[in-house]
Amino acid sequence: MNLWRDIKGTFQPFWITLRYLFKRPVTISYPEQKRTLPPRYRARMILTRDPDGEERCVACHLCSAACPVDCISMQAAERADGRRHAAWFRINFARCIYCGLCAEACPTLAIQMSSEYELGNRDLLKLVWEKEDLLVDHGGKDPDYHFYRHTGIGVVAPRGGNNDELPPVDIKTNLP
Amino acid sequence: MPTLIIDNQSVTVPEGTNVLEAAQQLGIVVPHFCYHEALGAVGACRVCAMLFIDGPVKGMQMSCMVEAKDGMVVSTEAPEAVAYRSQVIEWLMLNHPHDCPVCDEGGECQLQDMTVASGHSVRRYSGKKRTYQNQDLGPFIAHEMNRCIQCYRCVRTYQDYCGGTDYGVLGANQRLYFGRFRDGPLESPFAGNLVDICPTGVLTNKPYRFTSRFWDLQEALSVCPHCSLGCAVIPGARFRELQRVRAGVNPEVNGWFICDRGRFGYDYVNHPDRPRTPLLHGEELPWSEALEALQQRLSELIDRHGSDSIALLGSGRASLESNYLLRRLGEQLGTAAPVYGSHAARDRAARAVTDLAAKLSASLAEVRSSDLLLVMGADPLAEGPMLALAIRQAVRNGGRVMLCDPRPVELPCSAEHLPCQPQELPQLLRILAAGENLPANLQPLADALQQAKRPVLIGGSDLLGAEGSAALLAAAQKLNSAERPCRTMILLPETNSFGAALLAGDGPDFDQLLNDMDSGRIKALLCLEADPLTDCPDRKRLLQGLEQLEFLAVLDHLPSLTAKKADLLLPTTAVAEGAGTLVNNEGRMQAFAQVFSPGEPLRFTGQGGHPPRNFSSTTPGALPCQAWAVLAELCGLPVNLAEIRRELAAKEPRLAGLPELSAEGPGQRVLPGNGASSSVPPAVATADESLQLLVCETLYGSEPLSALSAPLDPVCPHPYVLLQELDAARLGIAADDLVQLTAGGQQLALPARLSSRMAEGLVIVPRLRGTELESFYPGQPPLPCRVEKVSTP
Secondary structure (H helix, E strand, O other): OHHHHHHHHHHHHHHHHHHHHOOOOOOOOOOOOOOOOOOOOOOOEEEOEOOOOOEOOOOOOHHHHHOOOOOEEEEEEEOOOOOEEEEEEEEEOOOOOOOOHHHHHOOOOOEEEOOOOOOOOOOHHHHEEOHHHHEOOOOOOOOOOOOHHHHOOOOOOOOOOOOOEOOOOOOOOOOO | OOEEEEOOEEEEOOOOOEHHHHHHHOOOOOOOOOOEOOOEOOOOOOOOEEEEEEOOOOEEEEHHHOEOOOOOEEEOOOHHHHHHHHHHHHHHOOOOOOOHHHOOOOOOOHHHHHHHHHOOOOOOOOOOEOOOOOOOOOOOEEEOHHHOOOOOHHHHHHHHHOOOOOOEEEOOHHHOEEEOOOOOOOOOOOOOHHHHHOOOOOEEEOOOOOOOOHHHOEEOOEEOOOOOOOOEEEEEEEOOEEEEEEEOOEOOOOEOOOOHHHHHOHHHHHOOOOOOOOEEOOEEOOHHHHHHHHHHHHHHHHHHHOHHHEEEEEOOOOOHHHHHHHHHHHHHHOOOOOEEOOOHHHHHHHHHHHOOOHHHEOOHHHHHOOOEEEEEOOOHHHHOHHHHHHHHHHHHOOOEEEEEOOOOOOOOOOOEEEOOOOOHHHHHHHHHHHOOOOOHHHHHHHHHHHHOOOEEEEEEHHHHHHHHHHHHHHHHHHHOOOOOOOEEEEEOOOOOHHHHHHHHOOOOOHHHHHHHHHOOOOOEEEEEOOOHHHHOOOHHHHHHHHHHOOEEEEEEOOOOHHHHHOOEEEEEOOHHHOOEEEEOOOOEEEEEOOOOOOOOOHHHHOOOOOOOOOOOOOOOOOOOEOHHHHHHHHHOOOOOHHHHHHHHHHHOHHHOOHHHOOOOOOOEEOOOOOOOOOOOOOOOOOOOOOEEEEEEOOOOOOOOOHHHOHHHHHHOOOOOEEEEHHHHHHHOOOOOOEEEEEEOOEEEEEEEEEEOOOOOOEEEEEOOOOOHHHHOOOOOOOEEEEEEEEEOO
8 A cells, every 4th residue: 555655655756746837937037026015014114194194103113012023123203293203213113013913003004004015125224213213104904093193292282182082171150 | 905807807006006007917908098198097088997896986987087996897898898998989980081091100000990899890880071271380399180089188188297388179069279379480499209109190290291100110129319307218120211200208307298309300311411421532432441441540649649640539429338448449540538518517417417316316206296396507408398288287286396496487387486696506405415504595495405305406507507406415314214205307418428427437528628729739539420610618729729630530420510520431320220228317327229220311312202123232321320330330349239238247337237228128227336425525616796607508400410300400599698687778779679789709689578577787699500500509508798789579
């Protein structure tokens, strides 16, 4: 019985190879040819903008906390209007494993995964991207979400001016 | 000692413990907002609910409001209790904004933790959220009222515990508001505690705003270096920068709180001018060469002029280990014993205090439980702010405070103030020590002392001096008996003054050093974290002495005047950047752990933008070394802190507990000395008729480390001169007038402030570093002075 198995094992691979000689190849000659990716393909991260065109990132550090390889670092800062933003935001794509946990952790939908995957480089420093390299000029998958319209801290709208908020209470009134 | 059962576990707790604390003893995590160890329970937040199954009370109860009793059977995990708590959380979250990503409390927020723990994730209620306007509460505290959950912790801390009056709760029902009547800086010097106490992000640290997340900080248990009390603190650093300080817990010392000087005085560590490389005549050189140069230079001078030509200067800023190794270095080189402290009078006072039998010194915990506090020549808010808070707790517990002070001393509690002349204080103490009758105007004091059960005599070494401090100790000894313990607490000028003075023993003081420098015998001076040019009251003479030196070596982490004049400058680390031991004013040895390694803050190297885009094998500005390590290397000892501590404990029997000391725990008292030196000083002649100038420390601006801290700049006072109202009226001076002060060969034009609560015939100026008042030194006898009106504003 073992002999039969050996004979089969010797010839079957040749047969399969022979069969595929006459089929259309599935491989393409990358990088001359490129495959069309699925629309929701998740490669490198981007930093999107809110409907007003402002940076969505508030430098809350949740992405860097979620990152399993510690490739994100940033510094938060405050703008004159009270808006919290990233003074700088750096990701080391040489260390990034493209797991997407940063996008999942992002509470403002700033970080989203784009389909750009061609990051190979011989210079390690060229894989260290700053905020300017990551920022895009659109809102990504959810262009209408505006974090500051829901926070209630009065950066884009006056305090108490958002849809789900009451106007600020008058603490000096005696009325019930 | 009631025994009760919580979650099927039996626990025995002291009488008066509540069920929440009993559960915590078993290691059960009980959610709570309004309960706090230091503030007690009020039952306002309703999240510590437990189901009481059997015992004197039954049903759903707030565990913080129920006293533990025998026979209680309690469940924290009963389905009713879990449901109750999660519903309370959901209801607390009704109006809480959706702003955790931009909130500084995120990551260390009790509300966040409890919400996640209770399982609440989706807001089911679809009504609108209540909002508030915020207030500007000054440079330290940021206000975001929308996040409030009405636990009342801030009011109980600010008003009840800290004695502040300008912050409280306003409004009613749905409009409760925690704030001030109008915008303005919080007046209490303990306002920073609101940051630690707020269980959510209503009150956050303004200098630290948007700087880091809690989980990114490097933290370690440390000791506050900004006064001699040695409060427990937890500094936090990130990107080679010390970014904030929060209160540590030491029930024997500070309890749960710290003062604003300790909280916001940290920035000297990040000072841009701080020495970061070894410098020989202004030229950078590597450590190995710098140490070689130092050794070579010293041995050269010893060969030429003998070992007497080298002087060593330690300080109360340096750790116990560094100061000891300085002495050890002197023994190896054959020089005289080091001088500890650049201000001879302060040094002598500190030495008088270290002689006190350790059984007589009070901890802050004992101050808090005292029933009579006699404050003689101490300004707690300026010289040791947490002492003022401890005094307030004593008053809240029914204690009484009597102040004998020439200054208009402010306390955050009611006190009976008896103004007296500075030179009267030692005399008064002498009378107390001798057991004689006090003068008639001080009869209330005598009566109070007679009735008190646990009196504490509090003094300040600056005003009392060595003689006064010794008299205070003698008085305490006289009043102390087995049935009526009397304790003392004497505030010292620097964080490790006690330790330095203990090592100094009978060694020389700075006056002797000045004499030796004048005579030209001293050729080289090695300063360990000491800045004699700023601290020595006789600057002119010191400058002449320094001119005659052939070699001045300085080990320091501050950009001090002396460091700028040094031939050889060796950069050392700040407290947060190293490990060591400090001895506080009661003689408590406290170890501190290293928080982070020194380096130039990323804020400076990155110039505000992203960090530099280059690779480097070294960290910029990482050269400062721990002073004890440098000195150990110079002595040829192994660089091992534990070994140095063992050696020190063997040499100094009073420091016996040092090898077992760890940064955790309340620290350990030094052993009592022979305590023989508490002799009663002779009476001092009273001053003549002219005005006397008294120089005093202030809360901000006097202490050398915090004076270099940028967050404290907005609250540092501008120079002024304080006059007694009657004196001012005699001289025709009104408040805010510009007056000319002539004293000690100097003339200064300063705005006048008036007070009715200070002694007559006295003029007070604050010690303010970096201003024209820097040349007036505290801890000196009052100077004769003249005050003339220049103009009205």
